[in-house]
Amino acid sequence: xxxxxxxxPQRWSPLTCITxxxxxxxxxxxxESNDGEVETLVRTNVELRxxxxxxxxxxxxxxxxxxxxxxxxxxxxxxxxxxxRIVLLDEKEVxxxxxxxxxxxxxxxxxxxSFRSPLxxxxxELSTLAWGELSIVFRGGENPxxxxxxxxxxxxxxxxxxxxxxxxxxxKERQVMKEALRPSKAIxxxxxxxxxxxxxxxxxxxxxxxxxxxxxxxxxxRIKKTSSVMKKDKxxxxxxxxxxxxxxxxxIQVIQKYSATxxxxxxxxxxxxxxxxxxxxxxxxxxxxxxxxxxxMTSALSEKQSxxxxxxQLARQLVDFLRHNDKLTKAGGMMTLTDVYCLFNRARGTNxxxxxxxxxxxxxxxxxxxxxxxRSFPSGVTVVQDDAFDDEIMAKKLADLASSSxxxxxxxxxxxxxxxxxxxxxxKTSALLANEQLLSAEQMGWLCRDSTIEGVRFFPNLFTTGDxxxxxxxxxx
Numbered sequence: 284x285x286x287x288x289x290x291x292p293q294r295w296s297p298l299t300c301i302t303x304x305x306x307x308x309x310x311x312x313x314x315e316s317n318d319g320e321v322e323t324l325v326r327t328n329v330e331l332r333x334x335x336x337x338x339x340x341x342x343x344x345x346x347x348x349x350x351x352x353x354x355x356x357x358x359x360x361x362x363x364x365x366x367x368r369i370v371l372l373d374e375k376e377v378x379x380x381x382x383x384x385x386x387x388x389x390x391x392x393x394x395x396x397s398f399r400s401p402l403x404x405x406x407x408e409l410s411t412l413a414w415g416e417l418s419i420v421f422r423g424g425e426n427p428x429x430x431x432x433x434x435x436x437x438x439x440x441x442x443x444x445x446x447x448x449x450x451x452x453x454x455k456e457r458q459v460m461k462e463a464l465r466p467s468k469a470i471x472x473x474x475x476x477x478x479x480x481x482x483x484x485x486x487x488x489x490x491x492x493x494x495x496x497x498x499x500x501x502x503x504x505r506i507k508k509t510s511s512v513m514k515k516d517k518x519x520x521x522x523x524x525x526x527x528x529x530x531x532x533x534x535i536q537v538i539q540k541y542s543a544t545x546x547x548x549x550x551x552x553x554x555x556x557x558x559x560x561x562x563x564x565x566x567x568x569x570x571x572x573x574x575x576x577x578x579x580m581t582s583a584l585s586e587k588q589s590x591x592x593x594x595x596q597l598a599r600q601l602v603d604f605l606r607h608n609d610k611l612t613k614a615g616g617m618m619t620l621t622d623v624y625c626l627f628n629r630a631r632g633t634n635x636x637x638x639x640x641x642x643x644x645x646x647x648x649x650x651x652x653x654x655x656x657x658r659s660f661p662s663g664v665t666v667v668q669d670d671a672f673d674d675e676i677m678a679k680k681l682a683d684l685a686s687s688s689x690x691x692x693x694x695x696x697x698x699x700x701x702x703x704x705x706x707x708x709x710x711k712t713s714a715l716l717a718n719e720q721l722l723s724a725e726q727m728g729w730l731c732r733d734s735t736i737e738g739v740r741f742f743p744n745l746f747t748t749g750d751x752x753x754x755x756x757x758x759x760x
Contacts, residue, residue: 293341294378295351297331298360300339301414304370304379308606309599309653312363312370312379319454324364324442326435327592328427330420331357331371331380332406339414361592362419364442366451369409369419384446386412392440394420395433402429405436407443425592595651597636597644602653604630605667611655615712616672620645622713623667660719661726678724684709685730686743700733700740 293299305313314320333339338353363370369382387409394406406420421439423431604627605611611618620641628635636644645657645667658668684706688699706717721741724730730741 293351294376295338295341296354296357297333297339297414297417298357298371298373298378298380300333300341301371301380301382301417302368303342304372304381306372306377306379307599307603309602310372310374310377310651311596311599311603312365312372314365315367317455318367319451320365320367321451322363322365323446324439325361325592325596326421326439327361327424328422329360329362329371329435330418330422331360332418332420333414334416334418335414362421362439364439364446366446366449369443371419382409382411382414382417383452384443385452387443387447388412390440390443390447392436393418394436405432407436407440594640594643595647597640598647598651598653601627601641601644601667602648602655605655611667611669615710615716616669617658617666617712617716619713619715620665620667660723662719662722664715664719666716666719674723674727677720678727678729681706681721681724681741682729682743685741698742700742702738702740 307313312322314322333355338355341351357371357373359375360371360373363372368384369387370379371381372379389408389410391408392405393408394404397403404420404422406418409417409419411417419439421432421435423429424435601623605618605623610626614622624636624638624641627641649656654670655667656670657665659665681701685701686698688701688705701721703714703717703721706712706721707714710717710720712720721730725732725741728744728747731744731746733740733742
């Protein structure tokens with residue numbers, strides 16, 4: 284007889300009853316980039332409470348049929364405020380839920396010390412259209428303190444109020460209306476046929492080029508205008524941020540259009556059977572594709588915005604960045620810290636991280652079980668490595684590469700061995716990593732070295748098999 288496995292009851296709490304949230308492989312929120320969503324604040328160690336008398340309905344029912352028990356509280360969550368919603372995550376169970384800001388009627392700060400409760404909890408009370416009264420309680424982050432709880436509550440409340448005031452979820456509608464009033468459409472509407480299409484495309488390219496020119500270089504008039512606006516609003520940094528987000532929306536639309544163009548160009552090049560030299564359009568597409576891959580970082584929170592969870596967020600961002608377009612896989616499953624630091628900061632743009640922040644984030648990757656971790660070689664070289672990377676497989680590959688090498692000037696073909704540069708060309712990796720992998724394979728017994736005045740060459744370790752037939756050489760006549 285087999286023992287019946289005990290099924291875990293389905294979780295039934297406010298977190299599982301609000302809108303479900305999509306997460307990346309590393310556990311970060313997947314933002315709605317098409318709608319211009321931006322993450323503005325993160326705070327940890329919060330609670331989500333439901334203040335109603337009746338339990339909330341579950342979004343999904345358990346297929347196992349195990350009855351869940353209602354719990355009106357969710358503990359140890361992280362609270363993420365974006366321009367479109369309030370997201371709450373349980374990082375241990377990888378469960379997330381969100382409260383869309385269009386459904387929030389009112390948000391009020393509450394709690395704090397009182398005559399009856401000198402240490403009352405600091406919280407934000409939300410009145411929602413879908414779930415009634417909800418409360419977000421702040422406990423002061425990973426190192427709880429009553430004073431820090433007050434600061435976290437105030438920071439989150441300010442971020443929510445700015446988002447409710449700005450109503451960024453209406454930007455898409457405003458952009459559609461603005462698109463309809465563009466000069467390119469107004470002028471092209473007076474023409475017909477191919478002439479109308481060509482005129483509209485030419486005007487669009489001109490408008491987009493002007494916008495990109497202002498964004499990445501800027502004309503003097505626009506810079507002066509921006510400077511005057513900044514001076515006018517000098518008293519409020521928060522207003523400057525909101526103004527920047529409004530200005531960035533149009534640029535995001537242009538970037539998305541170019542991204543769609545790149546996808547179409549790539550699809551056409553794959554289906555095309557013509558083989559010839561790349562034309563100017565193809566070169567421009569490749570250059571633009573490189574720019575687009577280096578831009579981005581939908582969430583580039585600073586240490587002040589992320590609070591105590593900053594380095595954990597940074598570790599998850601790093602993993603998602605290295606997984607995107609298989610950057611780590613294409614590099615052979617291993618990258619030096621210098622390469623990671625330069626590529627990641629290039630993608631972040633101006634909000635760069637320090638080498639110390641990178642090291643702290645890498646130290647947390649193993650603890651967070653993200654599938655990527657830091658590794659130090661005996662020589663002292665430190666790399667970022669995919670956990671799926673197998674030293675045994677790499678050593679065997681290097682041994683096969685050394686066995687397949689042949690020398691010239693001998694009457695009998697013989698193994699010529701491999702150098703660091705041979706491995707660089709074969710594996711398309713840096714000389715630093717190639718040298719470390721050769722030394723690792725030598726320590727594991729797959730290779731032997733031969734140090735001469737010409738340099739160091741690595742050969743297959745024939746002492747493990749005892750077959751020295753490939754070493755019996757005849758002198759050159």
